Amino acid sequence: MISRLILIPLLTLIAAANAVTALAQDKGTVNPKPLPPLANPNDPNIGAKELFGRKVLPAAMPTRVLGFYAHGCIAGAEGLPINGDSWQVMRLSRNRNWAHPDMVALLKRLAARARKEAGWPGILVGDMSQPRGGPMLTGHASHQVGLDADIWLTPMPDRRLSRNDREDMSAVMMGRRDRLDIDPAAWTPRHLAVIRAAAKEPSVQRIFVNAAIKKALCREATGDRSWLSKVRPMYGHDYHFHVRIKCPAGPGECENQPEPAEGEGCSNGDLAYWFKDSVLHPKPPKVPPKPKPPMTLAQLPAACRDVLAAPDAMP
Numbered sequence: 001m002i003s004r005l006i007l008i009p010l011l012t013l014i015a016a017a018n019a020v021t022a023l024a025q026d027k028g029t030v031n032p033k034p035l036p037p038l039a040n041p042n043d044p045n046i047g048a049k050e051l052f053g054r055k056v057l058p059a060a061m062p063t064r065v066l067g068f069y070a071h072g073c074i075a076g077a078e079g080l081p082i083n084g085d086s087w088q089v090m091r092l093s094r095n096r097n098w099a100h101p102d103m104v105a106l107l108k109r110l111a112a113r114a115r116k117e118a119g120w121p122g123i124l125v126g127d128m129s130q131p132r133g134g135p136m137l138t139g140h141a142s143h144q145v146g147l148d149a150d151i152w153l154t155p156m157p158d159r160r161l162s163r164n165d166r167e168d169m170s171a172v173m174m175g176r177r178d179r180l181d182i183d184p185a186a187w188t189p190r191h192l193a194v195i196r197a198a199a200k201e202p203s204v205q206r207i208f209v210n211a212a213i214k215k216a217l218c219r220e221a222t223g224d225r226s227w228l229s230k231v232r233p234m235y236g237h238d239y240h241f242h243v244r245i246k247c248p249a250g251p252g253e254c255e256n257q258p259e260p261a262e263g264e265g266c267s268n269g270d271l272a273y274w275f276k277d278s279v280l281h282p283k284p285p286k287v288p289p290k291p292k293p294p295m296t297l298a299q300l301p302a303a304c305r306d307v308l309a310a311p312d313a314m315p
Ligand SMILES: [Zn+2]
Pocket: 140, 143, 148, 149, 150, 241, 242
């Protein structure tokens, strides 16, 4: 039997490691333990992720996006139902199926288009935002304002997934072992069709995919290729693609990101950076970098305080 004295530091270590490395593919549990209450919730140095990570429901406020994708929060978010005709939500234990209503509508539309245009039974939806957005205890730097969503590069199976499946199932890795191209055993023309359908949506601002996927899209896209400019290479994103929409119309304090550069982004010069050995296989730094202090509430738009303090929306 492991003594408690050993077990506690061990669990802390595991938790710390998870906080750093949590990825889209990390498995969850069907019985997530609620986070312990904070000893000093009013401490100004406390990470905003600790506060937003403890909110289970959206703020009962009119919908408003506050701040920037990697630096903000959302009031009045809407939940994507965990099952639809042509979508299912994964990793329910994370409680990240919340977003601006425009994003929820886009995902529903895209799910239907994936079936019609790409021949997928539907889409598997990964992380969107927390109920009130904000920074997360694990994973993403962005996804903070309800305008980002991850979609698995694995078609929805033709059955209702169990709670356990949704925590345990893994998406298919699209990259080849050497990371220089897609794995032809995994990649299909249907993958291109799904990403293209998303990129052609007018509200979509950017899509992030692994560089090997961008390379494949550049090689295989026929006809109108203007949508390729929205699809940008990004680290990770070889099991899922990331859809980002523009700031919704209407009043608010939503900060837009500059439009992606014109052009397909398909030249050797555009892609060379991503396939450099130092980028594909980065060497660990000689001196480990000092951990950055977490983003505090004071660093987010002031109205995010009201979002945190607001009562829960009706479930
Ligand atoms: Zn993402």
